[in-house]
Amino acid sequence: MHQPPAEHVHWLFATGFLLLGVCLLARAIVGDEVWSRRAWRAYLWPSLLFSLGVLMWPVMVFFTNSTIHMVAHGAWAQTMMLAGAAELGLVRGKLHARAWRLCLPLALAVSGIALLVHEQNGWYFARAAFLHHALGWTALIGAVFPLLMVFRPRARAWGAGLALTLVVASVLLYSDRDVAPVFGHLSPLAGEPHR
Amino acid sequence: MSTQLISEQALARSRTARARLVAVLGPMTMLGGVAWGFLQPYRLTVLHPHGQGLWWLLVEPPLLVIAVGVVFALLIAPGLIEDLEDDASAAR
Numbered sequence: 001m002h003q004p005p006a007e008h009v010h011w012l013f014a015t016g017f018l019l020l021g022v023c024l025l026a027r028a029i030v031g032d033e034v035w036s037r038r039a040w041r042a043y044l045w046p047s048l049l050f051s052l053g054v055l056m057w058p059v060m061v062f063f064t065n066s067t068i069h070m071v072a073h074g075a076w077a078q079t080m081m082l083a084g085a086a087e088l089g090l091v092r093g094k095l096h097a098r099a100w101r102l103c104l105p106l107a108l109a110v111s112g113i114a115l116l117v118h119e120q121n122g123w124y125f126a127r128a129a130f131l132h133h134a135l136g137w138t139a140l141i142g143a144v145f146p147l148l149m150v151f152r153p154r155a156r157a158w159g160a161g162l163a164l165t166l167v168v169a170s171v172l173l174y175s176d177r178d179v180a181p182v183f184g185h186l187s188p189l190a191g192e193p194h195r
Numbered sequence: 196m197s198t199q200l201i202s203e204q205a206l207a208r209s210r211t212a213r214a215r216l217v218a219v220l221g222p223m224t225m226l227g228g229v230a231w232g233f234l235q236p237y238r239l240t241v242l243h244p245h246g247q248g249l250w251w252l253l254v255e256p257p258l259l260v261i262a263v264g265v266v267f268a269l270l271i272a273p274g275l276i277e278d279l280e281d282d283a284s285a286a287r
Contacts (some may be wrong), residue, residue, distance in 0.1 A: 004250040015259040022220055022267050028278055029216050037278045103240070174256045 002047030028159030050084025221268025228260030
């Protein structure tokens with residue numbers, strides 16, 4: 001079986017983030033008390049986040065072609081696993097300190113910085129460059145919501161903000177193509193667009 | 196009418212509204228995927244499968260969005276709505 005093109009991997013991750021976003025939106029609507037009434041549901045979104053982190057490792061190994069690219073993917077893998085594991089520990093009752101909830105905003109902030117730092121080209125170089133910048137700022141701004149949730153865990157607006165951040169991230173990931181123009185712009189250095 | 200009864204009715208209404216919101220999340224996601232399929236049919240390789248590779252046939256973004264909606268609507272939403280309703284009847 002051939003290796004999937006990089007854009008397909010982005011679309012698969014977009015699907016994971018969309019499912020995560022929809023689950024977190026439902027959790028924000030019903031409240032944590034009702035959401036966590038069934039044990040499997042309480043574990044669902046942290047497990048999904050942890051799994052996305054685990055799945056990022058093969059992406060790092062097989063799909064990166066430069067050191068900075070590899071380091072960025074490694075940072076996403078580590079922070080997603082850390083945030084997922086911390087939330088799992090909190091749900092299970094193994095972790096008690098509220099400070100563990102900081103892992104989620106940390107994951108988003110580190111991911112946003114990694115996205116912005118590892119993109120060497122400007123916004124309109126190609127669609128992938130535009131999406132890296134847009135995703136980086138989305139993750140950085142979105143990190144505010146889980147940070148506020150650390151101090152006001154029951155505030156549904158912050159929960160909904162986090163969920164919508166993930167939905168926006170999934171839309172941006174679904175828009176990714178290997179080489180494609182963005183708003184009519186495509187640098188000749190980016191290569192030939194296909195499909 | 197006592198203020199307690201009024202606040203209980205308001206709470207029950209809020210729970211019903213939340214249950215409706217949860218119930219439409221899945222179908223809205225599916226609708227998003229269907230609308231995307233109509234807007235960008237070239238992203239659905241299943242409509243023109245000849246000469247397409249395995250990954251192009253397996254990973255079709257509008258269908259993946261629909262799948263997320265189906266998974267949420269069938270596996271997550273029913274139990275969540277049930278729990279919201281249990282919560283409402285326990286409060287009555």
